[in-house]
Amino acid sequence: MNEGEQLCDAARNGDAEKLKSLIDSGADVSHFDAEGLTPLMHAAKQGHAHILSILLSAGAPWNALSPSNLSAGDFAMEAGHQDAYELLLNAGIQAELVLGTIARKANKNAESGHDYLEDRVSFSEDKLMDTDSKAVMMAWEKPLMEAHAKAVCSGGGHILNIGFGMGLVDTAIQQYAPATHTIVEAHPEVYERMLGTGWGKKENVKIVFGRWQDVLSQLETYDGIFFDTYGEYYEDLREFHQHLPALLKPGGIYSFFNGLCGVNAFFHVVYCHLVSLELENLGYSTQLIPLPVKDCLGEEVWEGVKHRYWQLDTYYLPVCQSLEDPE
Ligand SMILES: C[S@@+](CC[C@H](N)C(=O)[O-])C[C@H]1O[C@@H](n2cnc3c(N)ncnc32)[C@H](O)[C@@H]1O
Structure with a gap:
């Protein structure tokens, strides 16, 4: 031996x-x-x-x-x-x-040699795909997006969403009739589709076309913020978190798509702790709400999709709020 x-x-x-x-x-x-x-x-x-x-x-x-x-x-x-x-x-x-x-x-x-934002995307009823047959967004996430919308709209007011995708979270946000609803989207074809499906004509909606990194000066302060981009990395999410103090109003709610290491249960726990710690250092508490997702994820969901970006039974929906906010 x-x-x-x-x-x-x-x-x-x-x-x-x-x-x-x-x-x-x-x-x-x-x-x-x-x-x-x-x-x-x-x-x-x-x-x-x-x-x-x-x-x-x-x-x-x-x-x-x-x-x-x-x-x-x-x-x-x-x-x-x-x-x-x-x-x-x-x-x-x-x-x-x-x-x-x-x-x-x-x-x-x-x-980072390959830039998703310069690629074509294709839309179907249940997914938005990039040219590499990787899913940018999938319809199975609808209940999750509805839960995110409920969380970030819980205080009403002015809502910001970064990343339109299939518009699932934005459709859910509209149900809460926010005072204003700002959407940042960087992909030209997704943006075109937003306009084509009437999002530009909604009274309370403001669309900001561009990468969030490039349009920060056009943003204001918000009562609820949701972040869900594609083709970005954990470092980009961390960078976005650095801007939260300037974007989120006192008492506001922040949430993000928590797909961190979504293919390995233990790595996911490590990253849930890591992001919570990093948000705590910025002055935010994070509550992770467990949502069972096993039943929405049959084999057929992944047909034609190259990368199964989520393989866990439970989704942990983050709800973040300033530690110093008044009750
Ligand atoms: C996963 S999808 C969002 C799905 C959305 N939450 C929904 O409910 O349908 C990600 C979106 O973010 C956009 N995106 C990617 N990078 C971005 C960036 N840097 N700034 C703004 N949008 C970006 C993509 O074009 C894509 O439409």
């Missing part, structure tokens, strides 16, 4: 002494065994929290994935090992807080 296999064995058996001596002699803590599992995954499956600590301190990656796309945190979560789960969760949050920004920026720069 090579050192990597021995490490996996020691992790599985909870044998700290053996594990430490293997690490000291240079065994690779990020080794994948024949099943495609790392020592961290083995320890997580068994709930050996002390082993996880040793491995993480020795540099074991918290976010390695098994062949079935599960991380150590997913294994701990599935087996109900609470201590192990919390340890991995903290490790994930810390790693993303410290190193994530740098890694994500590098990733964004490497991938």
Whole structure:
């Protein structure tokens, strides 16, 4: 048995002494065994929290994935090992807080050669697609969009939505008859379709055509704000959050499409915590309201769609409000 296999064995058996001596002699803590599992995954499956600590301190990656796309945190979560789960969760949050920004920026720069906004899009009854057969927006999200609209319109007044897509959230926002309803949309064809379907003629609607990053000076202050763009990254969402203090009125409600790492349950939890922490640092509390989505997501929903951007059973709808707002 090579050192990597021995490490996996020691992790599985909870044998700290053996594990430490293997690490000291240079065994690779990020080794994948024949099943495609790392020592961290083995320890997580068994709930050996002390082993996880040793491995993480020795540099074991918290976010390695098994062949079935599960991380150590997913294994701990599935087996109900609470201590192990919390340890991995903290490790994930810390790693993303410290190193994530740098890694994500590098990733964004490497991938940003292709600009969605310059591509054609195609509309059908149940989806809006880009040229790469990736879904920009899908009709299964309608109940989610209605819930977002209800949240951001709960105080009435002036509402801002960033990203029109299929107009689902905007249609729902209109039901609340806001005093004004501003929509920012950057894609020329989506914008054209908005005009073609009468959105430009609605009395309380103001359409701002352009990337939100470029039209901030045309925006005012709002009682409710919703953010849901496409072809952007977590860093763009973070950047938008920096502008919240200038855009959201005291007592206002902010929400965003929470598709963060929507294909992996544990990464999703890490990112829900991360975004809540980052919003807290900006002075906002975040409540995550669980909404079951399993029933709206049959196999047929994804027919012809290249990337299943959501694979989880529960959607956590964020409702954010200033921590300092009067009750
Ligand atoms: C996921 S869709 C929004 C779906 C919408 N919430 C709905 O209910 O149908 C994202 C939209 O954001 C637009 N978009 C992408 N990047 C943008 C940006 N930087 N500024 C404004 N809109 C953007 C896209 O063209 C697309 O129409």
